[in-house]
Amino acid sequence: MAGEDLADLYENAPCGYLSLSSDARVVKVNHTLVDWLGTSADRLVGEPFHALLSFGGRIAFETHMAPLLRLQGFVHELALDLLDAKGGKLPVIANAAEKRGPSGEHRFTRLTVFKAVDRRTYERGLVAAKVEAEMKARAEHDIAVLREQFIAVLGHDLRNPLTALAAGVRMIIKRESLSDRGQRVAEEMRASIDRAQALIEDVLDFARGRMGEGIILVRDRERPLEPVLKQVAAEIRAIAPEREIVTRFSIRAPVNCDHARIAQLASNLLGNALTHGAPGLPIELEARTSEDGFILSVANGGAPIPPAARAQLFQPFFRGAVRHSRQGLGLGLFIVDEIAKAHGGSMAVTSSEAETRFTFTMPNRS
Numbered sequence: 623m624a625g626e627d628l629a630d631l632y633e634n635a636p637c638g639y640l641s642l643s644s645d646a647r648v649v650k651v652n653h654t655l656v657d658w659l660g661t662s663a664d665r666l667v668g669e670p671f672h673a674l675l676s677f678g679g680r681i682a683f684e685t686h687m688a689p690l691l692r693l694q695g696f697v698h699e700l701a702l703d704l705l706d707a708k709g710g711k712l713p714v715i716a717n718a719a720e721k722r723g724p725s726g727e728h729r730f731t732r733l734t735v736f737k738a739v740d741r742r743t744y745e746r747g748l749v750a751a752k753v754e755a756e757m758k759a760r761a762e763h764d765i766a767v768l769r770e771q772f773i774a775v776l777g778h779d780l781r782n783p784l785t786a787l788a789a790g791v792r793m794i795i796k797r798e799s800l801s802d803r804g805q806r807v808a809e810e811m812r813a814s815i816d817r818a819q820a821l822i823e824d825v826l827d828f829a830r831g832r833m834g835e836g837i838i839l840v841r842d843r844e845r846p847l848e849p850v851l852k853q854v855a856a857e858i859r860a861i862a863p864e865r866e867i868v869t870r871f872s873i874r875a876p877v878n879c880d881h882a883r884i885a886q887l888a889s890n891l892l893g894n895a896l897t898h899g900a901p902g903l904p905i906e907l908e909a910r911t912s913e914d915g916f917i918l919s920v921a922n923g924g925a926p927i928p929p930a931a932r933a934q935l936f937q938p939f940f941r942g943a944v945r946h947s948r949q950g951l952g953l954g955l956f957i958v959d960e961i962a963k964a965h966g967g968s969m970a971v972t973s974s975e976a977e978t979r980f981t982f983t984m985p986n987r988s
Contacts, residue, residue: 634654635652636654637654637736638651638654638655638658638714638735638736639651639652639733639734640652640666641733642671642733644730645670646670647668647669647670648666648667648670648674649667649668649730650667651666658706659704659705659707659712660706660707661707675703675705676702676704682700682701686700687718691718691720695719695722696718696719696720697718699715700716700718701713701714701715701716702716702735704735712737713737713738714735714736714738715735715736716735717735718734719732784815784818784819784822785819787815788812788815788816788819791811792812813861821953824953824954824957837960837964839879839880840882842881843876845881846873847877847881847884847909848871848873848909850881850884850885851871851884851909851918852871853885854889854892855869855907857889858892858896861896862896864901865901865904865905866903866905868905868906868907869906869907870909871908872909872910873909873916877916879965880964883965884918884965887918887961887962888907888920890958891920891958892905892920893954894920894954898924898927898978899924900923900924903924904922906921907919908920915967915983915984916967916983916984916986917981917982917984918982919979920980921979922978923977924978926974926975927971927973927978932973936959936969958980966984966985967983969981969982
């Protein structure tokens with residue numbers, strides 16, 4: 623190339639050059655690499671290449687670079703740490719190629735090295751971030767497993783004393799003479815126990831689902847479903863006599879389902895409508911069979927659900943914006959969705975100024 627100084631091109635190239643003898647000693651090195659290492663060419667020439675490498679670099683040279691050079695005659699993009707005059711590490715990326723004689727004998731090895739401080743820092747940062755993320759994920763998984771095991775044990779151990787309390791309160795209400803005030807207190811106690819038992823069942827269902835057991839179904843296609851749903855509606859009316867519950871049933875074919883679980887699904891949806899629906903507007907419970915399967919829906923009036931909240935409705939522990947006294951665990955709709963999935967069905971929700979409707983659809987199943 624006209625006007626190009628080849629000597630200067632070698633000595634002041636934007637990368638380091640060095641040549642090694644057949645016994646891996648430095649025989650030539652350019653100014654660029656000498657400057658990077660803070661030394662002189664005279665001090666480097668004749669030195670074994672190992673003397674320029676960190677401990678890890680020596681291992682990489684012996685186990686990777688040297689064998690590959692013998693095998694294929696070249697190595698590309700090998701990460702090494704060179705040692706500068708003060709003993710500090712200079713991260714570089716090295717390319718190497720052997721120069722061989724006519725008979726294939728090894729004469730010398732040429733190397734180019736490129737500074738890789740930013741690249742290696744970035745790579746090490748990625749590795750450190752990956753390790754940290756994996757450790758965090760393992761810790762979170764361990765905590766989650768412990769929490770879910772704790773929930774399962776707690777729920778199981780709480781059921782027995784609550785069952786005893788419920789039996790005692792029922793006995794007092796039926797057999798003891800109580801004043802009007804005492805009767806009201808006993809009824810409130812029974813309602814609180816019933817609510818606590820329902821919460822525990824939700825917690826146990828959640829724990830089973832998260833620990834891999836899932837919701838177990840006992841299907842019965844012979845048993846009629848409509849009386850079960852009527853009983854659910856009656857229980858909700860007893861809990862909230864001031865609210866209007868409208869039912870529409872058209873179940874004209876057997877429904878192969880777990881009746882207790884469908885009752886739980888309907889009850890949770892009605893409870894959700896009581897909590898979030900407008901108090902002055904009726905709540906609708908509809909159930910029907912069709913050629914495709916079984917459909918159950920619950921609708922209420924009131925403010926529509928924001929799109930951002932709609933996307934999280936069936937997530938565990940999600941609770942909408944209601945006053946604190948009516949907040950639950952946020953498991954009701956999660957359990958509803960799990961029951962739907964266990965039946966091979968699905969849940970859907972639509973929400974507008976006119977109404978909010980949750981719909982369970984289950985395909986025909988023999």
